[in-house]
Amino acid sequence: MSEFLFPDNTVLCNFAAVDRLDLLKSVLNGRGRWTEAVAYEASRSASVLSALHRLASEGWLGEAIEVTDESDIQQINRIRRAVLGGTDDKPLQHLGEAETCYVIEHWPELAGSWWISDDQEALRLARFRGITTRETIDLVSMAVLNGDLLTREGFTLMQAMSQQGRRLRLPASAADLTR
Numbered sequence: 001m002s003e004f005l006f007p008d009n010t011v012l013c014n015f016a017a018v019d020r021l022d023l024l025k026s027v028l029n030g031r032g033r034w035t036e037a038v039a040y041e042a043s044r045s046a047s048v049l050s051a052l053h054r055l056a057s058e059g060w061l062g063e064a065i066e067v068t069d070e071s072d073i074q075q076i077n078r079i080r081r082a083v084l085g086g087t088d089d090k091p092l093q094h095l096g097e098a099e100t101c102y103v104i105e106h107w108p109e110l111a112g113s114w115w116i117s118d119d120q121e122a123l124r125l126a127r128f129r130g131i132t133t134r135e136t137i138d139l140v141s142m143a144v145l146n147g148d149l150l151t152r153e154g155f156t157l158m159q160a161m162s163q164q165g166r167r168l169r170l171p172a173s174a175a176d177l178t179r
Contacts, residue, residue, distance in 0.1 A: 003031065003112045003113055003114065004031050004032070004033040004110060004113040004114070005028050005031045005032050005033065005113065005114045005116060005134075006032075006033050006034060006035070006038075006100050006104065006113055006114065006115050006116060007024065007028070007032065007034070007038075007061075007116040007117075007139075008038055008041075008096055008097060008100060008115070008116065008117040008119065008122065009038055009041035009042050009045060009096055010117055010118045010119055010136075010166075010167075010168075011024070011116050011117060011118060011135075011136055011139070012024070012038075012042050012045070012052060012055065013042075013045050013049055013052070013166065014118065014136045014161045014166045014168055015051075015136075015161075016045075016049040016051040016052045017049055017160075017161055017164035017165075017166055018157060018160045018161055018164060019051055020157065021051055021052075021054065021055070023143055023148060023149070023157075024139065025058075025060045026143065026146070026148050027139045027142050027143050027146065027148070028060070028061075030060070032060055032061045032062065033061060033062050033065065033110075033113070034061045034062070034064055034065070034100075035064060035065045035066075035067070035096060035099040035100050035103060036064040036065060036066045036067070036099070037092070037095040037096040037098075037099045037100075038064070038096040038099070038100060039055075039056065039061075039064035040092070040096075041092075041096050042055055042056075043056070065099075065103055067099060067102070067103065072102065072106070075102060075106075076095070076098045076099050076102045077098070079098040079101060079102060079125075080093070080094045080095055080097075080098035083098075083125055084097055084098055084121065084122070084125065085121075086098070094122075097117070097119065097122040097125070100115055101115065101122070101125060101126055101129060101131065104126075104131050105129050105130075105131060112132070113131075113132075114131075114132045114133065114134055115131050115132070115133050115134075116133070116134045116135065116136075116138075116139065117133065117135065118135050118136050118166075118167060118168040118169070123135070135168065135169055136158075136161065136166075136168045136169075137158065137168065137169050137170070137171060137177075140154045140157060140158055140177060141154070141177045141178065144177045144178055145178065151174045151175070151177055151178055152174050154174065154177045155171060155173070155174035155176075155177060158170055158171055158177075
């Protein structure tokens with residue numbers, strides 16, 4: 001069983017907003033994965049955050065996981081609508097979150113994978129379903145602990161993300177990144 005790390009579009013956008021996708025790649029350390037819906041969301045977000053254009057071509061999140069089984073698709077849509085509040089008139093609304101949750105929970109080859117998001121509603125769903133979750137702050141902490149960033153640089157990076165309008169949990173101080 002492999003432990004993969006599934007960042008959602010919010011996380012990808014957080015790192016892209018400060019042009020540090022290289023840091024995200026380093027922290028994911030070859031274990032990053034994404035679903036087709038998240039890949040599509042990122043491609044749409046690339047119109048605002050151009051750094052996201054490189055994701056698909058660089059390939060470090062792997063080939064986007066495509067869900068093709070009709071039963072799986074129906075279950076994903078139930079999660080998207082009933083649990084996450086997606087609507088029929090907006091079929092892509094919450095699709096990335098629903099797909100990611102579903103494949104981690106139901107596909108044996110992805111069991112034990114982490115879901116990385118700053119969407120609090122999505123995180124609540126994942127935790128309720130027993131999926132390991134992390135947030136951007138946790139990835140920056142990992143980068144500090146791995147020696148990719150100094151503690152102060154990690155704190156500054158989180159502040160820069162926030163200043164770019166990103167919604168994420170901020171550390172109260174630089175020391176919070178190493179606790």
